[in-house]
Amino acid sequence: MQEPAGTLDIRRFESSGSVHTIELGEASLDDLTEDQLLWIDLEGGSEPTITDVLGRLGIDDEVAAWFLDRSAMPELRVRNGWFFVRVVAVRNDGELAYNGTVLAILAGRNFVITSHKDPVDFLTKLRERESHDSGLGMLGADSFTASLLDWHVNSYFDAVADFESADERLETDILDDRHGECLHSLRGLRKAASRLRRMLSAHRGVFAAIARPDFRPGTDGEVNRHFQTVDMHFQRAMEAVENAREVVIGSFELFSNQTALRTNAIMRVLTILAALMGGLAVIAGVLGMNFEAPFFKTGLTGFVIAVSLMTGLALAGLALAWWRKWL
Incomplete structure (x- = not known):
């Protein structure tokens, strides 16, 4: 079965605040000025579609192959002043069923290209927020990519918030003696915590690399600080995910104590x-x-x-x- 062509969204942000939605034929990476930022977002699409879009933008086959790699393993590549990063954004499909959406990002001089097979919530929100009178044109491609990576890390904070809400509801049911299948729910929480940890910890090498001074040595210190801030944000997200496992252990101890009290009674x-x-x-x-x-x-x-x-x-x-x- 042939995959759909996908959705292509191309926006050119000006430092003056104006936003222009343009067609692929109008997009030129070589004609961008320092006061412009081009963001090309491709959602879905088959391999021929991705290859065609990148080819018309003048992206060579080697870089295009990075986008076509369907691996879910986070990765960072640097080539000729450009850099490519692949991350996995988390989403909650309900009942703490956490799944990931692979997001590929290519950043060069005044342009950023993102590609993902499934919708990514924070990209949708960002497009809606920056549809007009945007300040993104004042950012360079590196700083904008740092913002995207920070939004990506935020998706894990949102997942942890959903997890903690579910755990609080379970503990309330345990204390009120209203939950008949606590072990089943605790097992689900344990699996969700482990799933979150595996998904986020796989990014450790990527975020450590972008925080090093040798990642973008030719840029100013402000850009490096942006990436270092993202790495610090990632470390806090890891702590929150690690704490989720401790939360499950605490809930199990509460369940055990309540069971012991009922048995004693x-x-x-x-x-x-x-x-x-x-x-x-x-x-x-x-x-x-x-x-x-x-x-x-x-x-x-x-x-x-x-x-x-x-x-x-x-x-x-x-x-x-x-x-x-x-x-």
Whole structure:
């Protein structure tokens, strides 16, 4: 089955704040001035479509091959003043089912090309926000790419926020004793935390590389600070993801404690009932002895007295247990 052609969005940002949506035939990487920033975003599309778009922009086959690589492994490449980075943005498909969307970014002199097979939420929001009167034209391609990578890291913070909300709901259900399948939910949280950690930790090499001084030695210090800030943001995201695993452990301990408390309460009730029944059994056993005592010759009156005595003792025992809050 042939893949759809995809959606191509091309915008040229001016330093004056104006934004121009242009066609592919109008886009020229060589004619860009220092006061312009060209952003080309390709969503979906088959390999021939991607190759055609990059070819018409003058991108050689070697760089085009980086885009055509469908690997989900984050990667950073540098060539002739351009750099290519592949990252995986996380999305929550519901019920903490975290999946990733591969985002490929190529940055050169005053242009940035992004390509992704599926929609990326933060790119959609960015296009809507910067549709007019945008200040992106004042940024260079490196700084704009740093912003995209920072938005990418934010997608993991959003995922952690969803995770923590689900965990809080589960803990509330545990404390209210309203959750009948806590172990199933805890297992789902554990899988989600592990999934987030695997997805984000794979980017460690990429973000460490862009934060090094030798990544863009020809640019000014402000650009390097932008990339270093993104790396710091990534480190905080890693800490948040690592903390998610600790949150699951804490929820499991809460579940274990609540289970132990319920078990203790049940055992306390059973102990009280066993003590009462044991006492009544002793009385019934004594009354069942075959001695020639006057009480055993009282007939129905003696039977009523014995039953009343046993009932009274049982009620007294239950009242004592209730008063002492054993029940």
